């Protein structure tokens with residue numbers, strides 16, 4: 001998968017791209033992520049990328065010209081058949097594991113990082129295929145949101161993490177939230193691992209894990225719990 005990211009802060013992305021799961025995916029030749037500075041596409045002699053909103057109001061809006069040019073530049077290099085062009089924005093559709101799984105099937109993604117009030121609506125109308133919110137809160141810019149989406153997507157591509165099966169049993173891939181996990185030692189500062197996990201009895205361990213998943217989901221996410229419950233009743 002190739003991921004281009006249009007941003008006015010490419011330096012914000014580099015430390016994450018050069019560490020984390022993104023570096024592992026790049027070293028394995030599975031994913032390459034390239035930040036592009038939106039300013040470098042600006043035809044303004046000062047590299048300006050924002051202006052005052054028509055109709056008045058506080059704050060600035062990112063202008064269409066550098067974004068149209070940046071998008072065309074990225075698409076011309078890759079020539080993807082049906083590019084998914086993603087604009088992370090608080091007024092987008094909520095990001096979810098289902099959407100991450102859908103995006104993980106794509107050979108190419110282009111992310112646009114907004115700032116200020118956001119980007120000129122014409123960029124959204126002409127180019128953007130997916131407007132995605134990472135949560136009901138407002139960040140200063142789209143870089144962190146893009147990194148959240150990229151991380152969630154690339155870990156689902158086969159070969160990126162050692163055990164894809166493990167990722168597929170995580171919360172949200174599984175209908176219930178994840179159960180508690182323990183590792184060595186059996187006792188740490190008088191805190192003991194639950195006996196059942198040391199029993200070697202696989203059926204009992206699975207029953208315990210499922211009970212823990214149900215308990216946690218019922219307490220923390222009644223919406224998911226009731227959805228799961230109604231699926232159980234159908235089966």
Ligand code: SAM
Nearest residue numbers: 088089090114117118133134138139141142145
């Ligand atoms: N005027 C926008 C609104 O109210 O919907 C908020 C703009 S925000 C200050 C600046 C940029 O940060 C957005 O264009 C977007 O790229 C990014 N951003 C902020 N919060 C986000 C969120 N919850 N999910 C995805 N992107 C977000």
